[in-house]
Amino acid sequence: MSTRALTYGPVQFPNRLGIEQFQFDRALRLGLVPGADLAGGRWSAGVFEAARQRREEILARVGDQPDLGAVRSAEVLQERLGRPVSSDAVSELGRAEALPIVGEYKGRPLYCGLAVDEFEDLAALERAERDGRLLTRDQAAVHLRIRPVDVDHLIRTGLLRPVERVRGRFRTWVSLYRAGDLTVLPGWLAEAGLDWEAVRATPPGQPSPLADLPSEADLLT
Known part of the structure; x- marks a missing residue:
């Protein structure tokens, strides 16, 4: 009577090896454990035994920190580096x-x-803290030293794009813009022949010098 050879699935493997699932996933990602060598995404007993013999090496290489979101990553970095770290910087x-x-x-x-x-x-x-700050449309206007209506034209033309949208008051969506994109925008527009200082000098109630720029939708038609 034959005995079916023992095989291991993606949950059984780390359980029998005595490591966390995230450590196993990371070991796979880093090539410390080979991919499944059998049909159905399973590993043979030989592959498992080889990993078992290298268990301590694998654990030392993968570490004991689970994968983290931006907020928790910022907290870990702040504690370890001894300086403030924002979640925006982590995203950057x-x-x-x-x-x-x-x-x-x-x-x-x-x-x-x-x-x-x-x-x-x-x-x-440092660069991530500077360039990765996320600003609302009105904050973007302050950053660029222009009116909110001028920012609207930059958005309309596709020259300024949000990197994220979050829920605001009354469950509305709020677009957020990356500070690094805002910082380089005036220089890029000036090189393209637009009088950026004239945009900044336009008084309230006057048409924006950006109003004549074609919208992104017009460029696509």
Whole structure:
């Protein structure tokens, strides 16, 4: 009578190995454990035994920090680096791939806990704090030193795009704009021949110099 060879699924493998699911997923991501070698996404007993013999090495490499959202990542970085860290900066580090995004939870990015634990680049963090601040339309106007109606024209033309939308009062959606995009915009428009200082100098009630720019929809037709 033959005995069916023991195999392991993606939950059984880490359970029998005595490691957390996130550690197993990270070990797979880092190539410390090979992908499933059997049909149906399962691992053979031989692969499991090889991993069991390397268990301590695998644990040392994957760390013990689960993958984290932006708020919790900021808290961990702040405690470890001894300086304030905002969730906006974490999101910016994710956009720059300085903190790898490895998944999501309820539609929000999850950042690699190992990378958060190992992050040391204070210069990159400074840039992320500066460029990654998210501003509302009115805050964007203050940042650019123009009127909100001028910001509306930048949005209409597609020259300014939100990087995120969040729920505001009365369950309305509020668009948020990245400070780094706002900072480079005046120089880019000036190089394109637009008198940016004239935009800034336009008094209340007067038409915006940006009003004649074609809308994004017009450019696509």
